[in-house]
Amino acid sequence: MSKVKVFRLAYVDFYSKNADIMVEYYTNAMGYRISEEVDGITYLSNALDHHNIVITPSDKKGIRRYGYQLDGKLTLEEVQEQLHVLGINSIIKVDVKPAISRLIELQDPAGNTLELFTEMDQTNVGFGISGVVPHKLGHVAFYAKNFQNTIEFYRDALGFDFTDKIGESFANFLTCNTEHHVLNIVASDETRLHHIAFQLKDASHQYASSDILAKQGYPILWGPSRHTAGHNIATYHYDPEQNVVELYTDMDIFIPELGIFEPRPWHEELPLKPKVWESLSAWGTEFVLDLAKV
Ligand SMILES: [Fe+2]
Structure with a gap:
């Protein structure tokens, strides 16, 4: 059986004390586009993925979670089993956020919360036409x-x-x-x-x-x-x-x-x-x- 393999960093979810200003920065300065707003949380895309940046209003700033895409050779249950063998606890979550219907939530030893997934819905917002617009x-x-x-x-x-x-x-x-x-x-x-x-x-x-x-x-x-x-x-x-x-x-x-x-x-x-x-x-x-x- 294949081993668990992450192959890209897909998104970063920020806690934000000034969510409106952070969203303005990501849209006006960085050239990202809003793909969806749900429960006060703003999902921003750089062309194809439903989200690459997430802004979550909070009374603190910092990282809420990091999202990594798996190579898809294993089911989430198989990934979870391999993590379990290494002594790593994780939870499979279903329909808890837009665009990613199933994900594995876990913490790394530093205490960061990670979401591992195999598929994210795509969006048609495209690349921005003003601002930095990174690749x-x-x-x-x-x-x-x-x-x-x-x-x-x-x-x-x-x-x-x-x-x-x-x-x-x-x-x-x-x-x-x-x-x-x-x-x-x-x-x-x-x-x-x-x-x-x-x-x-x-x-x-x-x-x-x-x-x-x-x-x-x-x-x-x-x-x-x-x-x-x-x-x-x-x-x-x-x-x-x-x-x-x-x-x-x-x-x-x-x-x-x-x-x-x-x-x-x-x-x-x-x-x-x-x-x-x-x-x-x-x-x-x-x-x-x-x-x-x-
Ligand atoms: Fe760097």
């Missing part, structure tokens, strides 16, 4: 308590591959597809979002996005610069609730069959394999955004 939601980075157990959970239970580290225990990068990272797990004594990241089409899109964001009151906090781990060219800004948002392009492509990244002219060594990096920027750009204080 897609690409990755999340979060501070994690129990971070070693959390890394093992994503690798052993959900089928992620380990790619790079920055420092021996600072940032830990994992992927569930060919992109350098879908997850970045940062060692901490508490669990909370570090940043959420969206993929752009190219460097010119990055410049245009910075203009759009600045004009709408979202200044760039760091970048553009090329990271070491992943080699993505990145900029960072705050959303209206000071969640850090990264826009990136040019991320390394992982070839799991070879255990290397596709060669690029800017790679420090060839072939480039998963490794431990000492710094954040391949260009020597000082990282002045102190995420620990966010």
